[in-house]
Amino acid sequence: MAFLLQGDDVLHQVNPSPLPDPYWVAFSASAAKLIDIPLGQDKYPKDPRWLEVLAGNRLDHGSHQFDRPIATAYSGHQFGVWAGQLGDGRAILLGDIHGQELQLKGAGKTRYSRMGDGRAVLRSSIREFLCSEAMHGLGIPTSRALAVVGSNEPVHREEIETAAVCTRLAPSFLRIGHFEHYASLQKQGRLQELADYLIKHFYPECQSSTEPYLDLFKAISAKTARLVAQWQAVGFCHGVLNTDNISALGLTIDYGPFGFLDQFQIDHICNHSDTSGRYAYHRQPQIMHWNMACLASAMCPLLELKHPSEIAQTLLRTALEEFPKIYTNNWQSLFRTKLGLQTSQHEDITLIERLLQTMHDARVDFTFFFRALANYDSINLQPPKEARDLFNHLAVIDEWFKDYGHRLQSEKSVDEKRKILMKACNPKFILRNYLAQHAIEKAQAHDYSEVSKLLGILEHPFDEQEDNEAYANPPSIEHRAVEVSCSS
Numbered sequence: 001m002a003f004l005l006q007g008d009d010v011l012h013q014v015n016p017s018p019l020p021d022p023y024w025v026a027f028s029a030s031a032a033k034l035i036d037i038p039l040g041q042d043k044y045p046k047d048p049r050w051l052e053v054l055a056g057n058r059l060d061h062g063s064h065q066f067d068r069p070i071a072t073a074y075s076g077h078q079f080g081v082w083a084g085q086l087g088d089g090r091a092i093l094l095g096d097i098h099g100q101e102l103q104l105k106g107a108g109k110t111r112y113s114r115m116g117d118g119r120a121v122l123r124s125s126i127r128e129f130l131c132s133e134a135m136h137g138l139g140i141p142t143s144r145a146l147a148v149v150g151s152n153e154p155v156h157r158e159e160i161e162t163a164a165v166c167t168r169l170a171p172s173f174l175r176i177g178h179f180e181h182y183a184s185l186q187k188q189g190r191l192q193e194l195a196d197y198l199i200k201h202f203y204p205e206c207q208s209s210t211e212p213y214l215d216l217f218k219a220i221s222a223k224t225a226r227l228v229a230q231w232q233a234v235g236f237c238h239g240v241l242n243t244d245n246i247s248a249l250g251l252t253i254d255y256g257p258f259g260f261l262d263q264f265q266i267d268h269i270c271n272h273s274d275t276s277g278r279y280a281y282h283r284q285p286q287i288m289h290w291n292m293a294c295l296a297s298a299m300c301p302l303l304e305l306k307h308p309s310e311i312a313q314t315l316l317r318t319a320l321e322e323f324p325k326i327y328t329n330n331w332q333s334l335f336r337t338k339l340g341l342q343t344s345q346h347e348d349i350t351l352i353e354r355l356l357q358t359m360h361d362a363r364v365d366f367t368f369f370f371r372a373l374a375n376y377d378s379i380n381l382q383p384p385k386e387a388r389d390l391f392n393h394l395a396v397i398d399e400w401f402k403d404y405g406h407r408l409q410s411e412k413s414v415d416e417k418r419k420i421l422m423k424a425c426n427p428k429f430i431l432r433n434y435l436a437q438h439a440i441e442k443a444q445a446h447d448y449s450e451v452s453k454l455l456g457i458l459e460h461p462f463d464e465q466e467d468n469e470a471y472a473n474p475p476s477i478e479h480r481a482v483e484v485s486c487s488s
Contacts, residue, residue, distance in 0.1 A: 010190065012071045014071055014109075016057075016069065016104055017107060017118065019057060019149065019163060020151055022051055022149045022151050022165075023051075023151070025164060025443060025448050026451045027044050027045075028129070028455065029043045030136070031133065035098050035100050036097075047062065051149065054149050055151070056092070056165055064095070066102075067095075068095070069094050070093050071092055071093070071111065071112055072088050074086055074087055075184050075244070077180075079242065079278055085112075090106055090110070091168075092104050100144075100171060101169065101171065102168075103173060104165050105125070105128070106125060106165045106166060119153075121157060122162050123444070126164075126443055127436055128145060128168075129455075130145075130431050133459060134461065135252055137458050137460065138427060139230075140227070140230045142253070144168065147166070148166050170247075171202065174248040175246055177245075179195075179298035180244075180295075184298075188301050191298070191299075191301060195216055199212055199216055202249055203216055213305075214303060221322065221323050222323075222326050223249070224292060225327040226327075227251075230330075232284065232331060235366040236261075237259050237279070239256055240257060240274075241291065257271035257273065258270060262365055262366070262432060263365060263366075264359040264369075266356065285327050300312050335352045336352075337425050339351075339373070340373075340376075341413075342413070345411075348407070351400075355404075358393075358396055362391045367430050368386075371426045372386045373387050373426075374418070374422035374423050374426065378418075381405035381406075383401040425462075428461060429458060429468070429471055430458075430461065433475070434475040
């Protein structure tokens with residue numbers, strides 16, 4: 001079971017609320033391998049009891065007895081403001097299977113639901129399911145999504161929708177908000193138990209350190225810096241980077257109003273509830289650094305067990321300064337790879353920044369451009385037509401293409417080899433909002449075939465998949481306006 005401490009302020013033992021007349025909406029055979037679920041020819045569990053378990057209708061399955069389902073308390077900053085105690089308001093953790101925590105999102109009310117009904121709706125459950133598995137396909141650390149179970153039970157949001165439960169898997173769902181929770185309550189013993197649990201199970205390299213808690217902070221911060229660099233490299237916008245949504249394991253979790261960039265806009269906002277643009281694409285690294293500062297503040301009492309307060313703060317402040325360095329090094333490396341550069345040269349950063357500015361000015365499709373760039377002819381300095389045609393000010397981009405070609409020539413790049421490497425890191429397929437919306441609309445009409453098809457495509461985002469060529473296309477003008485909010 002996950003990190004458990006006795007006490008009403010820490011967790012709520014609660015059974016899921018039964019979901020009436022459940023049915024399968026989606027299932028990930030890939031995620032099922034993590035917990036060893038035998039599947040039938042239809043790629044759904046052979047044992048029909050799994051449907052009832054993942055709907056929250058039963059707590060036993062053969063050798064698995066989920067006898068202590070829980071929701072945990074945590075606190076956090078939301079949109080930069082201290083929100084106090086939060087918690088799993090609709091997510092219930094059933095237990096551990098083969099090193100994975102099995103969590104039902106949308107499984108009903110808990111002590112931490114506040115004014116909510118504890119349910120999730122079909123559309124948000126499908127989006128989280130597809131994006132979790134899409135991110136895994138992209139090689140980005142993430143919680144996994146095992147299944148979506150639907151029901152005709154009505155749920156009231158902006159309009160009446162139907163309920164669904166999304167089953168999530170992760171080695172742990174512990175978050176920065178758990179540290180903030182214990183720190184805010186001045187429960188130093190619980191804070192220490194949390195840190196010791198993470199060190200023992202997920203950061204064993206810190207155990208032999210003379211500064212285990214400082215090194216734990218450094219490790220979490222470094223993982224987070226590398227994660228956000230990966231987001232930027234694929235054009236992923238999380239949408240709600242509150243501290244309670246940030247994993248202590250460096251995973252992407254809590255998929256809400258996320259979005260992948262279509263037309264590249266450096267200050268793109270994927271969540272229309274984010275009126276200030278706090279979580280815009282270009283601010284994600286800065287915000288994650290700020291979140292790590294919140295973690296440092298929460299962990300300071302642990303360092304004060306050994307050091308005077310001033311020294312503890314100095315140690316954490318110095319460690320925090322490493323975040324932008326780690327992020328920058330990873331970002332630069334990832335974008336060099338996206339451009340097919342095998343060596344590091346001083347002018348590379350200027351080359352990358354010039355390209356991104358030109359893409360921003362022309363609102364060029366992020367994913368389509370980098371995929372097409374793999375076909376660049378460095379011998380004749382000839383850009384691929386499909387990439388060049390995306391731009392309106394050709395003089396500017398043609399100058400960049402020429403400089404890019406000379407840069408490739410400087411390291412004696414071999415086009416065919418570079419093409420293979422670039423296509424292995426620049427996806428052809430991403431979960432575009434208009435594709436997700438189409439699958440959702442069909443599912444709302446009880447046709448789940450498009451969800452399954454999208455899943456199959458997104459599990460192999462770097463493959464050509466010629467039969468699915470249309471799914472790589474940028475959205476048409478009428479499909480660019482799909483907006484997503486926190487409502488789910």
